[in-house]
Amino acid sequence: MAAPRTPSEIARETLKQLAARRLSPTPENYRALYDEIADTPSAPPFPAAPLRAITRVLPAQTPAQRRLLDQLENAIAEQSWALLQSTLVGYANLGLQGAAVATPAVREEVADGRTLPPRLTEMLARLVENALTAAGEDDARLLGMGQELVDRLRGPDPETAATERLLADLSHRLSFAAQDQAAVRASLLALLRLVFENIALLSTDDAWVQGQVEALLSASTPPLNLRRLDELEHRLKDVVFKQGEAKARLDQAQAQMRALLTTFIERLAELDASSSNYQGQLEQCAERISRATQLYDITPVLEEAVNAARAMALASRVTHGELQDQREHAEARHAEIDQLRQELDRASAQARHDPLTGSLNRKGLDEALAREMARSSRQETPLCVALLDLDNFKALNDRLGHATGDEALVHLAEVARQVLRPQDQLARYGGEEFVILLPDTEVEDGVRVMQRLQRELTKRYFLKDDERVLITFSAGVAQVREESDGPDALRRADQAMYLAKRSGKNRVVPA
Ligand SMILES: Nc1nc2c(ncn2[C@@H]2O[C@H](COP(=O)(O)OP(=O)(O)OP(=O)(O)O)[C@@H](O)[C@H]2O)c(=O)[nH]1
Numbered sequence: 001m002a003a004p005r006t007p008s009e010i011a012r013e014t015l016k017q018l019a020a021r022r023l024s025p026t027p028e029n030y031r032a033l034y035d036e037i038a039d040t041p042s043a044p045p046f047p048a049a050p051l052r053a054i055t056r057v058l059p060a061q062t063p064a065q066r067r068l069l070d071q072l073e074n075a076i077a078e079q080s081w082a083l084l085q086s087t088l089v090g091y092a093n094l095g096l097q098g099a100a101v102a103t104p105a106v107r108e109e110v111a112d113g114r115t116l117p118p119r120l121t122e123m124l125a126r127l128v129e130n131a132l133t134a135a136g137e138d139d140a141r142l143l144g145m146g147q148e149l150v151d152r153l154r155g156p157d158p159e160t161a162a163t164e165r166l167l168a169d170l171s172h173r174l175s176f177a178a179q180d181q182a183a184v185r186a187s188l189l190a191l192l193r194l195v196f197e198n199i200a201l202l203s204t205d206d207a208w209v210q211g212q213v214e215a216l217l218s219a220s221t222p223p224l225n226l227r228r229l230d231e232l233e234h235r236l237k238d239v240v241f242k243q244g245e246a247k248a249r250l251d252q253a254q255a256q257m258r259a260l261l262t263t264f265i266e267r268l269a270e271l272d273a274s275s276s277n278y279q280g281q282l283e284q285c286a287e288r289i290s291r292a293t294q295l296y297d298i299t300p301v302l303e304e305a306v307n308a309a310r311a312m313a314l315a316s317r318v319t320h321g322e323l324q325d326q327r328e329h330a331e332a333r334h335a336e337i338d339q340l341r342q343e344l345d346r347a348s349a350q351a352r353h354d355p356l357t358g359s360l361n362r363k364g365l366d367e368a369l370a371r372e373m374a375r376s377s378r379q380e381t382p383l384c385v386a387l388l389d390l391d392n393f394k395a396l397n398d399r400l401g402h403a404t405g406d407e408a409l410v411h412l413a414e415v416a417r418q419v420l421r422p423q424d425q426l427a428r429y430g431g432e433e434f435v436i437l438l439p440d441t442e443v444e445d446g447v448r449v450m451q452r453l454q455r456e457l458t459k460r461y462f463l464k465d466d467e468r469v470l471i472t473f474s475a476g477v478a479q480v481r482e483e484s485d486g487p488d489a490l491r492r493a494d495q496a497m498y499l500a501k502r503s504g505k506n507r508v509v510p511a
Pocket residue numbers: 234237238241389390391392393394395397401402403404405406409430431432501505
């Protein structure tokens with residue numbers, strides 16, 4: 001086909017080619033294709049936008065400057081290369097003194113790749129400072145690099161190439177620091193688990209500590225967050241507290257054993273003294289016998305020897321008897337302790353109640369919760385769990401003593417029993433944590449019940465040596481959603497309780 005000649009032919013062919021080459025029909029594509037088909041060279045596009053940016057920073061103080069600026073704006077508006085050329089010649093003649101007024105305010109607009117906008121440099125500087133704080137103070141080199149970059153960013157000329165170089169070096173170094181920190185976290189966690197396992201090994205015969213250590217181990221698996229660390233700290237405090245008690249019992253047992261050994265050694269020494277006495281007497285007797293010349297001389301010596309032997313036998317019989325007594329005594333105590341421990345183990349395995357407060361213990365709670373969940377789903381009635389934790393209980397213990405702390409726990413349990421309905425159940429969940437099962441209760445009502453308990457506690461205060469001790473608690477209330485949801489509801493109640501603590505304590509938060 002002959003090449004298109006008339007403008008309408010060229011236009012038609014241009015449209016055809018746009019479709020054939022699958023080009024988007026933009027004015028630029030159309031013009032380029034039209035020029036190609038018409039075989040006319042494309043005129044370079046007029047750079048209106050960059051020129052307009054230049055007009056914004058050109059000075060317009062003197063009449064000559066204002067005239068040239070008007071002229072430039074006209075050249076842009078008319079897209080006239082000729083007018084542009086004569087304007088530039090005008091500027092050249094005028095001289096460019098004062099034209100390059102790159103004040104800080106306009107520098108931001110002419111960010112051209114050599115300098116960074118001031119707002120961006122300040123944000124970058126802050127970002128680097130925050131990253132350095134997060135990285136800690138272990139790596140002096142990293143801190144030095146970061147400070148250099150911050151100084152450059154805040155300096156008079158944050159030239160891009162140098163800043164870029166510093167930024168790249170810093171980010172490289174930071175990535176190593178982050179890897180180091182992750183490794184340190186992982187090994188700290190491993191150490192923590194080792195400590196927990198060691199505690200378990202040291203307390204093989206204490207079922208409670210064993211249970212706590214299992215909980216500690218499962219709570220110390222990554223990913224860790226502040227909530228879990230907090231829980232770990234609480235549990236570990238309880239274990240340390242319990243081990244402190246066990247240590248006191250152990251010290252007592254050791255003191256008794258030491259007393260027993262001292263007696264034993266004293267008796268042995270007595271035995272030894274009497275036997276060496278006997279030995280001396282016998283040697284004397286032997287010597288006198290060897291010197292004796294007639295039987296008459298020997299008879300009294302023999303009598304002496306027999307007497308000494310008799311005394312020795314008597315002394316050793318007495319000592320033997322005493323030792324026998326001591327041994328029987330020790331064996332009896334041992335058997336007694338063994339029996340007590342077995343009884344204790346049996347009792348704690350069967351017990352469903354906390355001996356201090358008389359409320360349910362964990363085992364009792366598990367069973368009661370299972371029963372209530374089954375009932376709630378059978379009867380299609382709501383069930384709530386509330387978890388409460390006494391506020392500032394450590395301070396109370398520290399100020400008034402541990403025994404008073406125990407009395408405060410008993411007081412709380414008593415008031416709770418008086419305030420709650422008979423079908424509600426109170427359980428001791430941890431040291432100073434309690435769970436209350438609230439059958440037939442929606443979450444809003446559960447919150448109200450706990451608030452009523454808070455009010456009652458302020459009325460029925462706990463008295464210690466005529467001092468009114470105010471007990472407050474923070475609580476979370478969660479609704480059990482379905483039959484298997486108990487543990488999750490407890491977890492949600494715990495989280496809500498934690499929120500109550502965080503938002504100032506002595507409050508109840510629904511989950
Ligand atoms: N008297 C007594 N104290 C206990 C018992 N179990 C745990 N504790 C103590 O309760 C204290 C709890 O302290 P923290 O976990 O710091 O809590 P807190 O002081 O109540 O602070 P908040 O929970 O933030 O209000 C610890 O000092 C434990 O030793 C117990 O059976 N009797």
